[in-house]
Amino acid sequence: MSVKNEKRLKHQLAELDELIAWFDQDDFDLDEALEKFDEGVKLAESIKQRLKKLENKIIILKQRFDQPNSEAE
């Protein structure tokens, strides 16, 4: 999973929270609500799928640290 995708996850979570906040306000339009509801459910499902697929990438650095460093990449 690339950094870009990961960023999208954060972004999606924020988007979902915004949608939920929209539903919690008092003044809203029912047609818009139906659209936003669909959007919200799709978003939640997409985040779930993404979460299930995420994998960590572990890189063990080759350099030793006996000497003060060295080249920072």
Add this chain to the structure above:
Amino acid sequence: MEETILSVSDCIALINQTLEYAYPIVTVEGEVASFKVSKGKFIFFDVKDDEGVLNCFMMAYGLRTPLEDGMRVRVLAQPRLTAWGKFSLTVRDIRAVGEGSIKRSFELLKAQLDKEGLFDSNRKRPLPTMPERIGVIASVESAGYADFIKILQNRWGGVEVEVADVQVQGMRAGMQIINAMSHFNEHRKPVEVLILIRGGGSAEDLAIFNEEPLVRAVAASRIPTLVGVGHEVDVSLCDLVADVRAATPSHAAQLVVPDRQALLNELSEKERHLVARLHQHVQHYTVQVNKTTERLLSHIHHVLVTQLHHVEYSWQILKQLDPKTVLRRGYSLVRASHGVLVRKAADVREGDTLTIEVEHAIIQAGVKNVRKK
């Protein structure tokens, strides 16, 4: 055997050469006495036991833990005869040994760092909530590292973990960890959080996490730090200067990434909330629509009833005006032969035949006499 005459300095040099050959480094354990710092740069003290005393010398920057008289220490040193003919140990490394001395040294440094404000809560930076890149300083062979990775893998994904494999105990450990810290801090693309972990061990094993240079390196890190050393009960000075302290390496993994399962549950909860809110709003609208419909119907009903009353009234009026109603009351309609209603004397003449209509009969009658009223 020919006698060799040496100058004093050659003699000192020869003795030092012999010493260096025979004992390049000695490790001596004893109690500190006559500890003093000269000009802020040079440290002189003795190590002694019940039967002997050795002079020691070292540079102040090489001192990793505070010392004071009475502490028990282990000294790694080079034996040397000085130009003034005094025997002394040039100290390469020194550390407190024994619970009491380790604790005392810890307390001295802790007090010093506290005075400098390195433990202040306003220095603490928050860790990123969903880090994408993290740096780990640990021994990859250690159980602590294995615990950390296991929990990290169970909880979360999508993180790039850079691991600096260092020794976490022994003489080289402190320096290696400091070098790894600078590696991460000088990186062009720095990680978002730096995690220093080590599993449990004896007080002596964990002592490096109380050494001044390492503690200061952790405090100085530009990258927010998370330190998880030892078990829950072990609090090192590195823990105290870190931005966030984890009780154990496993706990560090819990602090650094969110829990995937908890987030999935939270998402399901959010979905349920959405459904509930939508349902609530639809219900609200339904109630509104029903109320409006009721009002409308009641209004229509009212209009209809009014209209009906009006029609009924008109009908009654009309009914009164109906000639048949008049006939029913006993009146008659009298028509002349040509069908015109008789209203005045001129309408009829004697001998004419009149048609008289009553409620239930039509009567033909003759006119005998006509006169005006």
